[in-house]
Amino acid sequence: MSSEDPNYNPFSGAFLDRRAELREAPGWTVAARAEADTLFVAGRGTLQLVRRDPAPQVAFLRGDHPLVAGAADSDLVLLGWHAGRRCVLVETRAEAPALPPGTDFAELRPLLATLPPEEAGLLSYARALQIWRARHRHCGVCGAPTGPRSAGHVLRCTSSACGESFFPRIDPAIIVLVTAGDHALLGRQKSWPPGRYSTLAGFVEPGESLEDAVAREVLEETGVPVERARYYASQPWPFPSSLMLGFLATAERVPVRLDQELEDARWFAATEIERMPGLLPQRFAIARRLLEAWFLESVGRPLPPDL
Numbered sequence: 001m002s003s004e005d006p007n008y009n010p011f012s013g014a015f016l017d018r019r020a021e022l023r024e025a026p027g028w029t030v031a032a033r034a035e036a037d038t039l040f041v042a043g044r045g046t047l048q049l050v051r052r053d054p055a056p057q058v059a060f061l062r063g064d065h066p067l068v069a070g071a072a073d074s075d076l077v078l079l080g081w082h083a084g085r086r087c088v089l090v091e092t093r094a095e096a097p098a099l100p101p102g103t104d105f106a107e108l109r110p111l112l113a114t115l116p117p118e119e120a121g122l123l124s125y126a127r128a129l130q131i132w133r134a135r136h137r138h139c140g141v142c143g144a145p146t147g148p149r150s151a152g153h154v155l156r157c158t159s160s161a162c163g164e165s166f167f168p169r170i171d172p173a174i175i176v177l178v179t180a181g182d183h184a185l186l187g188r189q190k191s192w193p194p195g196r197y198s199t200l201a202g203f204v205e206p207g208e209s210l211e212d213a214v215a216r217e218v219l220e221e222t223g224v225p226v227e228r229a230r231y232y233a234s235q236p237w238p239f240p241s242s243l244m245l246g247f248l249a250t251a252e253r254v255p256v257r258l259d260q261e262l263e264d265a266r267w268f269a270a271t272e273i274e275r276m277p278g279l280l281p282q283r284f285a286i287a288r289r290l291l292e293a294w295f296l297e298s299v300g301r302p303l304p305p306d307l
Contacts, residue, residue: 010284011236015118016087016125018080023151029073032088033063039087040068041079041122043130046240047105048123056111058119059103061090066097077129077152082122089126089152091133109239112284120284121236128238129153132168139164173242174213175201177290178224180253182299184273184291185224187265195278197268199287201244214247222265223257226250232293235286246286248294270299273307280307 022028032038040061042049049059061068068090077089108123115123129152139146139157141164146155149165157164177199178185186197202217204210214229229249237244256265273279273291280303281287295303 009233009235009286009289010112010117011121011124011238012234013118013121015121016080016082020153023078023153025151028078028151029076032076032078032086033068035063035086037085038063039082039085040065040090041087041126042067042090042092042105043126044092044105045134046107046127046131048108048126049099049103050106050111050115050123051103052106053102056114057116058123059100061100065100067092067099070097074148077126077133077148079122079125079129082118087122089129091130113282124236124238128236128241129168131238131240136166140166169241171242172204172210173201173237173244174204174210174217174247175199175244175286175290176214176218176226176229176247176249177287177294178218178222178226178249178251179294179298180251180267182270183253183267184270184294185218185222185251185256185265186268187221187262189261190263193278195276196281197264197279198281198285199290200265201287203242204245210245210247214249218249218251221259221262224251224254227252232290233286235289237286244286246290248290270295274304277307 040063041058042061051057051059071090075091079087079089081087108127112120136146136155139162142157142159142162144157144159144162146166147158149156153168155166187200188197200218200221204213211229215226218224218226226249229247232246232248234246235244253267258265280291292303295301
């Protein structure tokens with residue numbers, strides 16, 4: 001699906017053929033290192049190796065680069081096939097050898113708006129796996145070290161008395177645009193850029209449905225009771241490991257009562273939103289898609305492209 005498609009979800013889609021059945025292939029690391037066209041994506045902590053000139057892009061490495069050649073097999077993760085080529089994450093925890101000219105390790109979030117969409121998705125996937133693997137180096141049951149299985153997608157306790165397996169963690173979170181007629185309920189956190197507002201969001205709690213989480217979060221943060229909510233779309237969000245489940249909801253335009261989580265929240269008229277550049281979330285966020293959908297469906301016109 002193209003990034004120009006109105007149904008496109010950033011960081012998702014056909015940027016990768018995962019081919020999960022090949023994760024159990026014996027000797028996959030030997031094959032990956034031997035294939036001249038294998039693409040290696042380097043990561044360190046929460047950082048990824050990127051090029052910045054002439055524009056941000058993934059700095060793919062070959063198997064003969066010292067960072068790859070010197071990596072242990074346990075530091076390789078089979079991501080899948082990207083652009084028809086095997087793609088492997090290689091993790092490094094120490095200072096890397098000399099990097100290719102024009103490359104460096106960088107945080108992903110500031111680059112999301114400028115990376116090619118498919119590469120943003122690839123690095124989002126890699127980042128989520130890096131963080132999960134770093135946080136599960138020891139068994140949560142007995143404390144013994146874990147070791148990779150299934151081409152890096154399973155971490156198994158190395159104790160013969162335990163042997164517990166751990167799988168990549170995904171934290172479900174709802175994100176919801178609440179509207180009342182031609183008004184939208186938006187909030188802001190203190191850490192955001194001045195003037196930035198967005199839709200409401202929060203994590204789903206144990207024993208809670210998505211619809212219950214929508215109603216609870218909106219009521220807790222703004223004091224507004226939700227009348228109806230419907231699922232719209234989802235988006236992987238690797239900061240660090242969330243799956244954002246987007247909803248459109250309706251409510252009465254009652255006065256807002258803030259809790260301590262938000263710096264501000266209020267009802268915005270559609271005409272007010274259109275006149276305030278810098279107000280809305282960035283285009284790579286599902287919050288933006290929810291607003292665009294509401295404008296088309298209920299307001300009857302698209303959001304201005306310069307917002």
